[in-house]
Amino acid sequence: MNTEQTVVVQCPYCAQNFEVLVDCSIEHQEYIEDCEVCNRPVELVVQVSPEGGIAVETRSEDV
């Protein structure tokens, strides 16, 4: 069973969309992924609902 899904997120730095691979077998996870466009570290907060919906929130590391 493939639990990985590609989700498009928006970079909080350069506002470009890029794809991240999300492991749907984990209900809640937070990790850092470098933006494909500007290469800055984007904090991703991923929430997977029991119905299989994925919500991804992006945060910038420095404010």
Ligand SMILES: [Zn+2]
């Ligand atoms: Zn970026």
